[in-house]
Amino acid sequence: MAQIYDLVIVGSGPAGLAAAIYAERARINTLVIEKGMVSGGQVLTTYEVDNYPGMPGVGGYDLGTKFREHADNLGAQFAEDEVIRIEDGGSVKRVICDHETYEARAVIISTGASHRKLGIPGEEELAGMGVSYCATCDGAFFRKKVTAVIGGGDVALEDAIFLSRICEKVYLIHRRDEFRGAKSLQEQVFAKENIEVVWDTIVDGIAGTDRVEALAVKNVKSGETREIPVNGVFVAVGITPASRAFEGLVEMDHGYIKAGEDCRTTCPGIFAAGDVRTKPLRQIITAAADGANAVTSVEHYLMEN
Numbered sequence: 502m503a504q505i506y507d508l509v510i511v512g513s514g515p516a517g518l519a520a521a522i523y524a525e526r527a528r529i530n531t532l533v534i535e536k537g538m539v540s541g542g543q544v545l546t547t548y549e550v551d552n553y554p555g556m557p558g559v560g561g562y563d564l565g566t567k568f569r570e571h572a573d574n575l576g577a578q579f580a581e582d583e584v585i586r587i588e589d590g591g592s593v594k595r596v597i598c599d600h601e602t603y604e605a606r607a608v609i610i611s612t613g614a615s616h617r618k619l620g621i622p623g624e625e626e627l628a629g630m631g632v633s634y635c636a637t638c639d640g641a642f643f644r645k646k647v648t649a650v651i652g653g654g655d656v657a658l659e660d661a662i663f664l665s666r667i668c669e670k671v672y673l674i675h676r677r678d679e680f681r682g683a684k685s686l687q688e689q690v691f692a693k694e695n696i697e698v699v700w701d702t703i704v705d706g707i708a709g710t711d712r713v714e715a716l717a718v719k720n721v722k723s724g725e726t727r728e729i730p731v732n733g734v735f736v737a738v739g740i741t742p743a744s745r746a747f748e749g750l751v752e753m754d755h756g757y758i759k760a761g762e763d764c765r766t767t768c769p770g771i772f773a774a775g776d777v778r779t780k781p782l783r784q785i786i787t788a789a790a791d792g793a794n795a796v797t798s799v800e801h802y803l804m805e806n
Contacts, residue, residue: 503602503603503604504604505593505604505605505606506530506531506532506603506604506605506606507529507530507531507605507606507607507799507803508524508529508530508531508532508605508606508607508608508609508796508799508803509531509532509533509534509594509596509603509605509607509608509609510524510531510532510533510534510608510609510611511534511584511587511596511608511609511610511611511612512533512534512535512536512542512610512611512612512613512743512775512777513533513535513537513540513541513542513569513579513611514540514541514542514543514544514565514611514613514775514776514788515541515542515544515565515568515775515785515788515789515792516542516609516611516613516774516775516776516788516789516791516792516795517533517535517540517542517609517611517774517775517792518533518540518541518568518569518571518572518789518792519568519774519788519789519790519791519792519793520609520611520774520791520792520793520795520796521533521572521575521577521792522568522571522572522575522577522792523792523793523796523797524577524796524799525572525575525576525577526575527796527800529796529799529800529803531577531578532578532579532580532603532605533572533577533578533579533580534579534580534581534582534584534596534598534603535579535580535581535582536581536582536583536584537581538581539565540565540568540569540572540579541561541562541564541565541566541568541569542565542613542775542788543613543614543776544561544562544564544565544568544785545561545562545565549561549637549663550564550785552784552785552786553785553786554786561637564785568789580601580603582598582599582600582601583598583599584596584597584598584612584746585597585598585599585746586746586747586750587608587610587746587747587750587771589750589768589770589771592606592770592806593605593606594606594607594608594770594771596608606770606803606806607770607771607772607799607802607803608770608771608772609764609772609773609774609792609795609796609799610744610747610751610758610766610771610772610773610774610777611773611774611775611777611788611791611792611795612742612743612744612746612775612777613742613743613775613776613777613788614740614741614742614743614776614777614783615740615741615743616634616635616736616737616739616740616741617736617738617739617740617741618736619651619704619736619738621704621705621706621707622705622706622707623706623707623708623709623713624707624736627707627709627712627713630709630711630712630713631707631709631712631713631714631731631732631733631734632707632713632733632734632736633733633734633735633736634735634736634737635735636650636659636660636663636664636735636737637660637663639733639735640663640664640667640668640735641667642733643664643667643668643732643733644667644668645667645668645669646668646669646732646733647668647669647670647671647672647730647731647732647733648664648668648670648671648672648731648732648733648734648735649671649672649673649674649716649729649731649733649734649735650664650671650672650673650674650734650735650737651674651675651704651734651735651736651737651738652674652675652736652737652738652739653675653676653677653679653680653681653682654680654681654682654737654739655681655682655683655686656737657673657675657680657682657737657738658673658680658682658683658686658687658689658690659682659686660735660737661673661690661693661696662686662689662690662693662696664735665693665695665696668695669695670695670696670697671693671695671696671697672696672697672699672716672729672731673690673696673697673698673699674699674702674703674704674716674718674729675698675699675700675701675702676701676702676703676721677700677701678700678701699718699729701720701721701722702718702719702720702721703718703719703721704716704717704718704734705717705718705719705726707734708728712732713731713732713733713734714730714731714732715728715729715730715731716728716729716731716734740776740783741756742756742757742758742776742777743777744756744757744758744777750768750771751766751767751768751771751773752766752767754779757777757778757779757780758773758777758778758779759773759778759779760772760773760774760778760779762794763794763797763798764778764791764794764795764798765798769802769806770802770806772795772798772799773795774788774791774792774794774795775787775788775791775792776788778791
């Protein structure tokens with residue numbers, strides 16, 4: 502007879518690992534299902550985390566590793582598999598994966614989100630040949646070269662600042678005339694002599710044969726078009742929640758799973774934590790907080806059912 506867990510956690514980023522830690526401390530029989538070989542989620546690709554309390558300047562990979570080590574030390578169980586869908590059987594949920602099917606009384610979905618694409622000519626063809634979605638992962642390949650960052654939020658500003666330390670020049674291309682990112686990050690961007698902000702501009706295409714050579718850009722106000730020669734381009738235009746496998750199971754809003762601070766979804770026994778749920782701020786600290794809140798809600802659910 503297949504084992505029925507008290508809780509299955511889908512995803513092992515900060516939300517999933519925090520949930521695993523809290524679940525183990527609560528003595529809830531738990532399994533964490535992770536798609537990749539390494540735990541940590543997006544934090545692994547962050548060069549430096551400067552806003553996690555008590556750990557200023559910690560490397561993202563180091564922080565993610567510490568999360569996993571904490572869960573391991575408490576005895577958390579992990580399985581490497583990819584979830585295809587979840588079936589709601591009332592008191593028992595079936596988590597159907599590529600290789601196995603797991604059963605649990607409750608499920609926390611903490612699958613996070615992925616980088617959004619521009620959908621322009623040259624982007625897919627030159628991916629990995631100068632087109633990147635992670636400055637901290639690939640920035641070192643462009644040392645003393647010319648790069649461009651596309652976007653205007655926190656990630657775009659952080660990427661531009663990071664690249665300015667190693668690149669000869671960085672173009673920061675934004676379709677509006679002001680940034681959405683934090684004021685402290687804006688101040689750093691404007692203080693960097695080798696960052697050139699290109700306002701009111703969109704990228705129509707990425708040119709190059711076997712590597713990125715230039716960007717075709719257009720000013721949205723004047724209609725003027727031109728080419729900007731670059732060696733690399735970093736796309737930072739937002740994220741897409743990894744929630745497709747759960748369509749029809751829980752209510753969503755633009756792909757994000759509807760859930761409040763208690764992480765309860767519209768399906769009893771199914772909870773959502775981290776970047777995949779509806780929330781005003783998506784940061785490591787709020788993802789970790791979600792993991793704790795989700796397990797607290799799971800405890801109440803298990804006692805009531």
